[in-house]
Amino acid sequence: MAEHIGQRIAARRRARRMTQADLAREAHVSLSMVKACERGVRTPGASTLEAIAAALAVDASRLDTAYTGTSRRVHAALPAISAAIAGYEFALDPPQGPLSRIHSEVDAAVEWRLAAQYGLIASQAPRLLEEALAHLHRADRRCEAARLVVAAARAADAVAYKYGAHDLSARLIDVMRWAAVEVDDPVMSATVAYVQAETFLAARAHRAGQAVLERALDVTPVPRDDLSAATLGALHMRTAVVAARAADPDAAYGHLSEARRLADRIPEDIYLGTAFGPSSVRIHEVALAVSLGRDHIGRALDVARDWSPGDGIPAERRSGFWIEVARAQLWSGNPDEAFESLRTARRHAPQHVRQHPWAREDIGTIRRLKRADAASLTAYAEWIGAV
Secondary structure (H helix, E strand, O other): OHHHHHHHHHHHHHHOOOOHHHHHHHHOOOHHHHHHHHHOOOOOOHHHHHHHHHHOOOOHHHOOOOOOOOHHHHHHHHHHHHHHOOOOOOOOOOOOOOHHHHHHHHHHHHHHHHOOOHHHHHHHHHHHHHHHHHHHHHOOOHHHHHHHHHHHHHHHHHHHHHOOOHHHHHHHHHHHHHHHHHHOOHHHHHHHHHHHHHHHHHHOOHHHHHHHHHHHHHHOOOOOOHHHHHHHHHHHHHHHHHHHHOOOHHHHHHHHHHHHHHHOOOOOEEEOOEEEOHHHHHHHHHHHHHHHOHHHHHHHHHHHHHOOOOOOOOHHHHHHHHHHHHHHHHHOOOHHHHHHHHHHHHHHOHHHHHOOHHHHHHHHHHHHHOHHHHHHHHHHHHHHOOO
16 A cells, blocks of 8 residues: 555656655655655655645545545544643643754644644644643743744644634633733734634624724734734734624725735735735735625635735645635636635645635535536535535
8 A cells, every 4th residue: 555655646746846855845754754655665654644745735535545534633632732731820840852842843833834734733732732831831031932832822723723622722822822921022912812813703703803803903012123013914914804704894994904004014924923915915805805795705806816825825825715715706606616716725725625614615505506517526525524
């Protein structure tokens, strides 16, 4: 079986015109691992297979037909993540390694989050959380340790939130808020407020979420550098979408305009684990229009007609863009275009698409409308769990 998996990896890699070194870099695995897998000398484990599949923009089951997906492994890891933060306010065990090592490991987890590699995060999150918290309780460099706690908790939260463990997600956000307060860092607090919006989105408490985010904007300092400008801009960007869900178009477009003004002064980049810049604002313009409903989808379609996010944008955000575009296309009476957009979203971040409720809902609708194309639509619907 390993030889067949390796052959599929190599064939897909060549089809995408990637070298083995390219694949190793994109998958965050060693070059020797890629070479060994392709030769059939090693069988990739579940997390390695998922990482390679994400880098090749396919679902892992395309490489290993016996692969059963990430869901079981993720759900098995959730209790360990919960246990890792159960006593977060208290100093328990001492750190097991230097701060520099946990720093590099948390940085890798941030990259996995941006690439929607949830299986990889789930396998490492409990240990990363325990180590980051241990350093915060004992470190002289408390601000750096606090940032690591926030980043590790945010990576774990991506898994909890996407897989429906919303109570655990809320507790992880509490850990983030506590760490930001511990070092009195307003920029970090604004970043945490950005993530906290998930709590209100999950509960569909959009008006309350808008109020909380706008209060966070009021206390966020005036930007003095790219980092603080990006943090404030991202918060405006998130508030715009929540305001749109709260059916407040004036506030939504006002916050989007503020985000765009701040984005125009800085390059597109990753700031404290959040992508921000002109392209990210444009992606959120589509999300805002779709969130406001059918009367606003023309704006989303106009953006998608002339522009699409490039590879410099994190895979999860690129995937989200195409999911939003698919919904606008479906609402406008173009199920064929919507299906193609969902297929594009899957190529960018299959694990993200598979857990996205809109993608599952919309593929079911498209399948009902397009029974003549039942084979390809059914295959996608079965993959995403819509049938």
